[in-house]
Amino acid sequence: MRRTGVITVIFYTMRKQTKLISRERDLIMTTDSTLARHLYREMLLVRRAEERILQELMQGKLASTMCHVSIGQEAVPVGVCSQMQPQDYLTSTHRGHGHFLARGGDPKRMMAELFGKETGYCKGRGGSMHITDAAIGHLGANGIVGGHIGIAAGAALWSQMSQRNAVTICFFGDGGLTEGIFHEAANLAAVWKLPIVFVCENNQYAMSLPWNKSVAQPHIKTYADSYNMKALDVDGQDVLAVREAAGELIAHARSGAGPALLGAYTYRFLGHSRADPSKYRDPDEESRERARDPLLILRANVGTSILSDADADAINSEIETLMDESVAFAEVSPLAPLTTALEDVYA
Amino acid sequence: MRRTGVITVIFYTMRKQTKLISRERDLIMTTDSTLARHLYREMLLVRRAEERILQELMQGKLASTMCHVSIGQEAVPVGVCSQMQPQDYLTSTHRGHGHFLARGGDPKRMMAELFGKETGYCKGRGGSMHITDAAIGHLGANGIVGGHIGIAAGAALWSQMSQRNAVTICFFGDGGLTEGIFHEAANLAAVWKLPIVFVCENNQYAMSLPWNKSVAQPHIKTYADSYNMKALDVDGQDVLAVREAAGELIAHARSGAGPALLGAYTYRFLGHSRADPSKYRDPDEESRERARDPLLILRANVGTSILSDADADAINSEIETLMDESVAFAEVSPLAPLTTALEDVYA
Amino acid sequence: MTVLAYRDALRRALYEEMKQDERVFILGEDVGAYGGAYKVTDGLLKEFGESRVRDTPLSEAIIVGAAMGAAMVGGRPVAELMYVDFATLAMDQIVNQAAKIHYMFGGQLSVPMVLRTQQGTGRGAGAQHSQSLESWFVHIPGLKVVAPYAPRDAYGLLKSSIRDGNPIIFLEHKGLYAVKGEVEDGEFTIPLGVADIKRAGTDVTIITYSRMVGLALDVTEKYAQQGVEIEVVDVRTLKPLDFNTMAESAGKTGRVIVLHEAVKTGGVGAEISAELNTRLFGRLKAPILRVAAEDVPLPANLELEKAVIPGADKLGAAIDEVMRYQQEKS
Amino acid sequence: MTVLAYRDALRRALYEEMKQDERVFILGEDVGAYGGAYKVTDGLLKEFGESRVRDTPLSEAIIVGAAMGAAMVGGRPVAELMYVDFATLAMDQIVNQAAKIHYMFGGQLSVPMVLRTQQGTGRGAGAQHSQSLESWFVHIPGLKVVAPYAPRDAYGLLKSSIRDGNPIIFLEHKGLYAVKGEVEDGEFTIPLGVADIKRAGTDVTIITYSRMVGLALDVTEKYAQQGVEIEVVDVRTLKPLDFNTMAESAGKTGRVIVLHEAVKTGGVGAEISAELNTRLFGRLKAPILRVAAEDVPLPANLELEKAVIPGADKLGAAIDEVMRYQQEKS
Ligand SMILES: Cc1ncc(C[n+]2csc(CCOP(=O)(O)OP(=O)(O)O)c2C)c(N)n1
Ligand SMILES: Cc1ncc(C[n+]2csc(CCOP(=O)(O)OP(=O)(O)O)c2C)c(N)n1
Ligand SMILES: [Mg+2]
Ligand SMILES: [Mg+2]
Secondary structure, eight states: OOOEEEEEEEETTTTEEEEEEEEOHHHHTTOOHHHHHHHHHHHHHHHHHHHHHHHHHHTTOOSSSOOOOOTTOTHHHHHHHTTOOTTOEEEEOSSOHHHHHHTTOOHHHHHHHHTTBTTSTTTTSSOGGGOOOGGGTEEEEOSSTTTTHHHHHHHHHHHHHTTOOOOEEEEEETTGGGSHHHHHHHHHHHHHTOOEEEEEEEOSEETTEEHHHHOSSOOHHHHHHHTTOEEEEEETTOHHHHHHHHHHHHHHHHTTSOOEEEEEEOOOOSOSSTTOOOTTSOHHHHHHHHTSOHHHHHHHHHOTTTSOHHHHHHHHHHHHHHHHHHHHHHHHSOBOOGGGGGSOSOO | OOOEEEEEEEETTTTEEEEEEEEOHHHHTTOOHHHHHHHHHHHHHHHHHHHHHHHHHHTTOOSSSOOOOOTTOTHHHHHHHTTOOTTOEEEEOSSOHHHHHHTTOOHHHHHHHHTTBTTSTTTTSSOGGGOOOGGGTEEEEOSSTTTTHHHHHHHHHHHHHTTOOOOEEEEEETTGGGSHHHHHHHHHHHHHTOOEEEEEEEOSEETTEEHHHHOSSOOHHHHHHTTTOEEEEEETTOHHHHHHHHHHHHHHHHTTSOOEEEEEEOOOSSOSSTTOOOTTSOHHHHHHHHTSOHHHHHHHHHOTTTSOHHHHHHHHHHHHHHHHHHHHHHHHSOBOOGGGGGSOSOO | OEEEEHHHHHHHHHHHHHHHOTTEEEEETTOSTTOOTTSTTTTHHHHHOTTTEEEOOSOHHHHHHHHHHHHHTTOEEEEEESSGGGGGGSHIIIIIIITTHHHHTTTSOOOOOEEEEEEOOSSOOOTTSOOOOHHHHHTSTTOEEEOOOSHHHHHHHHHHHHHHSSOEEEEEETTTTTOEEEEOSSOOOOOTTOOEEEEOOSSEEEEEOTTHHHHHHHHHHHHHHTTOOEEEEEOOEEESOOHHHHHHHHHHHSOEEEEEEEESTTSHHHHHHHHHHHHTTTTOSSOOEEEEEOSSOOOSSHHHHHHHSOOHHHHHHHHHHHHHHHHHHO | OEEEEHHHHHHHHHHHHHHHOTTEEEEETTOSTTOOTTSTTTTHHHHHHHHHEEEOOSOHHHHHHHHHHHHHTTOEEEEEESSGGGGGGSHIIIIIIITTHHHHTTTSOOOOOEEEEEEOOSSOOOTTSOOOOHHHHHTSTTOEEEOOOSHHHHHHHHHHHHHHSSOEEEEEETTTTTOEEEEOSSOOOOOTTOOEEEEOOSSEEEEEOTTHHHHHHHHHHHHHHTTOOEEEEEOOEEESOOHHHHHHHHHHHSOEEEEEEEESTTSHHHHHHHHHHHHTTTTOSSOOEEEEEOSSOOOSSHHHHHHHSOOHHHHHHHHHHHHHHHHHHO
16 A cells, blocks of 8 residues: 655755655554654654764864765655665765664764774774764765765675675765766666665755756656666655655565665755855745754654654653763774774775 | 658567657658758768778778778768758767768778878878867767767857857767766756757667667667657668758757757667677577668668669769779878877877 | 965966956856855856856766867866866766877867866865875876966966866865965966976975975975975976976985875876986985875874875985985995 | 686686686676677686676776675676776776775775776777776775786786785786787686796896786897896786885896886886885996887877887887996996
8 A cells, every 4th residue: 555645845946846755644643653753763863963963073073074964854864774674785975974873873983983083983084974884784975976876786786696685775965866877877777677776865955056957857756767767756854755665665676676766855954064154045945944854744744642742852862862972982982093094905 | 840750660689669750651752852862872971981991991901900880870870960060060989980971071081091091080090980070070989988978068068158059969879878978968968958969879789788788778768858858769770760850859959948869779780890790699680670771761761753773873883983082092191100109199 | 476375376367367268167066156165266156157157067077078078169168176086087088088189189179178176185084085196197198287386386377277278187285275375466377397496405305296395395494404405396287297307406416305195106206206217327315215195095084194194204204314325425 | 738818818717716606706898798808708608697797788887886886795796897998987986986995994894806907009999999007006005906918827816816805906908818828727826916037137127017028028039149138027916016026136137127018107117116216226237217108199000009109129229228337337
């Protein structure tokens, strides 16, 4: 039974109406409380972690200047990752804290990595932009827009060849859609029927470039037609809709039917990076879009009987504690000795 | 008045039916004789030139081992170039003799180039794969599959910026379709509404790779949807159909309405290069496809009242003479002095 | 004389060339309203409009391709690649196409295109945003390569590059944009291919370029106090290299250090050292030493980053080492 | 001993490694039914089937990307790029990704991938199909680079490369595929990073690799008749370079020529010359000379092509020049 409905969202940058899949309010009520709490927690975890990261960044605690937060976009990684299985893989972008935490990465060792500490996931050599936990099938956040798409295709290829029943999730932005390698990968995956789901997180901007100057038509799923690929466009602020669409596409990929493409329409609430005051955006657009906060939308959609204020408060304090612990862990961890900069060049 | 009909062609490599635009027999009769003779002459020029090139290659007369002939595919460049205006540009591929001659390149200096002579278009430094005549807006045959697509986009960009009313034709093969740069170029052209027509010459193979292992769906025009681009798929063996479709798309591009994509379905009658006996192709397929010779199809379509046997014979002898002259010119031309190998590195 | 930051000197060059020559235009990611990731093109959109200051989609190959094609038919594009690391996505367009078109097509066409980008460390930007890849371009006939240090050089060389008529790889440094220097007031150009002696000296020649010129100049005072006079040769243009100026200085001092931020193995320092060794065989007092980054990818952690690139310590050790040859041999 | 052509020795290595290790697989353009543009993989499709010998679409970036990703999760891919010139389309995947993944991710992941390709001149293939780009890869930490000349080296080094565990750029030469040589019968490997003395001598050291080893060997007889004994060092692996073997030979002869087919400026010869000059300062009888291609794109005309790459004449002139230093100085 398909439980998704369709809403129409106006994309300001495109000045066109785009039909997106979204949950219909009345169908949502069946959602169980455990799931709702889980999704809420994961989204809040990403939100609070990034708020904390920004705070530490301002205080000069981060070891690198490269840091991109995904505040406002949490529903996409959380909805998608909620459908992943343990053997699955994912590849991530420069804006990767959400993918990382939603996949189950440890916020302590993540924070330590951002602080450039030896206990960090990459021994301080990667920082925010290369946060990675291979043990949970996270094959790396990547600094090259589109650069990781090759890794995703390859992981899917070997999953298929070695019959692991694993699906690879390849997150990328609206900017990644216009890099040639996306098309090479989509085509290869389609011809070889690789078990991969491409997830385009369309936050409507690539740095200062609005979606309507980046592409000539607004439907991400249209790109899939060239590759005879299953595709859905979804309201990326609605975690239940994302979860449902992702479930369908991941199942499709896992069944051996070939790759799929998910277009998730979302919004970057803050600037591209700390250096960016987003002057190129219309303040009206910003406030309209910020009002569509995925945390609020989930709570409104499921109602208090499923996710009570008390639930939300409890989750919030659990996470606040976790953040304090993570920062404390990062603080006390030793800096990577300088000689480690010369290690691990070769395996 | 649209005078194109639709035929259905079975693509053996895809084992799918593909609807292609083609001339309907009864509408053709209005075609004037001058045009028919012109198109026939141009196609025969390409055919005879390449037959002659192969002959000279066998005799060791060519200065380079790189040489790819387009025998069987002549209707595509001839049909398209018949719609170009003098100020227009084109970019070409490794299989570029057809584009070159159909655009009006001089067969004498072309032959001299293949012989590595000083009188050749590129002073013997380019050979077949880089045959170029900038004076007629031919911006070069290119050895990198897809490599010239950037040049085409840039020529179209400057045409637009400098308001030259010029359209750029970008020929590329089915192999070029899967190179990332095609997608980057198509998207850029669409977003900027550049006056360019992408012409995909789908001869159903990229070296040994059949179309059905190269892509996941057979409709070239579907690729245009991603870029909100006008597109037509056409029977590339039918020069009148190619001409008509090209006319429509070139006019579209020239009007400022943006880029367009033409998918021309054709067949490479011979191997990829001399070294290739095409063992990977089914001989039945080869004979079926070779029977669809564009020269024969044109004659059958227009009938002898429009293009008589005497016309065809006259054209043939004119071209035979031209070929003899071209080879003679190449033979007597001096070799480029060795010191010229060190010249023209910088402008 | 005006004191200008590197980025402002570059912008002044762009502004003037665009004012004077209608064919000059800019394209790249975020070059318009954003003003460029490092703000070099800030304000140019307002001045010249969207047609001549063009924000592109994220498609590095076609950024270079479109610039090249426009250059071939009459335009004078200045394309920006946000980081040199992203040039890896456009190497076919740069190397197989732009660099070879004039030669391969027998001189029929040319590519008067400037490809501005920036490289180097200093921001903890990590392995994929901090490389120094100049030696790749130096290896490709048909390209010219520029890597200025001083704001006035950045200005004068960018103007020459735009007017040159060939594909130019113009390598800025992310750590220099805010650095200020004096720039003459009137319009001027600086010819490509001419090195500049940034400090005269008699005992040691340091040959360097881009941000490392600053490091070299920094250490000279300390050594001057010890009676060691260091000559700092800023090559400025990496292709073609001005071997005459280098050899003259090396012949005079007899001790040469080549300093760069790129990793040592296969860096431009190898080319310079190899050629000078041949030209000055038997006339050098000490071996030519190369001071360069360690052969590792660049770590994101700023402390680790600093540990792998040349600093005053490593440069000082090299100076001490070549100076020891004085005592032993003279 | 069996006499095998270079391509057949390579195929034997691929065949054996695929037989022994199920994780090894091949992907690339026309590697299947066509057997590879230069027929190295001929017959492997029949032996191992479509899953392990995979024809890809024309998409060089994703060929490398897919190989890399597969390697990161357990595969042992051997990817073929038909010409090294096409590696320009995959430099991000090779350089920003494959080379850096192990380091950048703190050692969590690695990329045991071999990237086979071929380069060089000899077929009049023109500017875009004849380059020798090894120095680009040599400049990138995290990569290893191999460039064999002899069929037995091609065999033994390819086997080691497949087993190595790092991203390997394996550079074959289009002009060597048909060249035959003796290969031992049993299975063996040759370690990466070890140079091989292809001919012993006392007067001049020629350091070279790939097809130019043949040229070096060709001239030795003529000089031996004149009493000049040339030592030919085939470095075989270009990253890491075996400087010990090179320095030992150079120290013995005191005269070094570095010979390669890549253009001179920024070639690997610069690295070798720079390093040996430093190591052997004051101990060389003659300047180290580099014999390499002229700094031009490669012309398609075979006669012009020959004129720009090193031949017996240019090599001979260099030998004569370094030998002149004997008369003058000893
Ligand atoms: C190949 C490449 N080009 C440009 C950049 C610089 N850059 C980093 S993030 C970014 C915007 C990416 O936009 P998008 O893919 O939409 O992701 P978002 O930042 O919106 O999450 C740009 C231009 C880069 N890192 N890599
Ligand atoms: C980027 C690149 N990849 C591979 C090749 C080698 N190659 C030359 S032609 C060719 C097939 C091209 O197929 P297609 O584009 O369909 O053109 P066709 O040869 O069929 O005319 C290949 C693989 C190349 N020249 N450039
Ligand atoms: Mg975005
Ligand atoms: Mg084809």
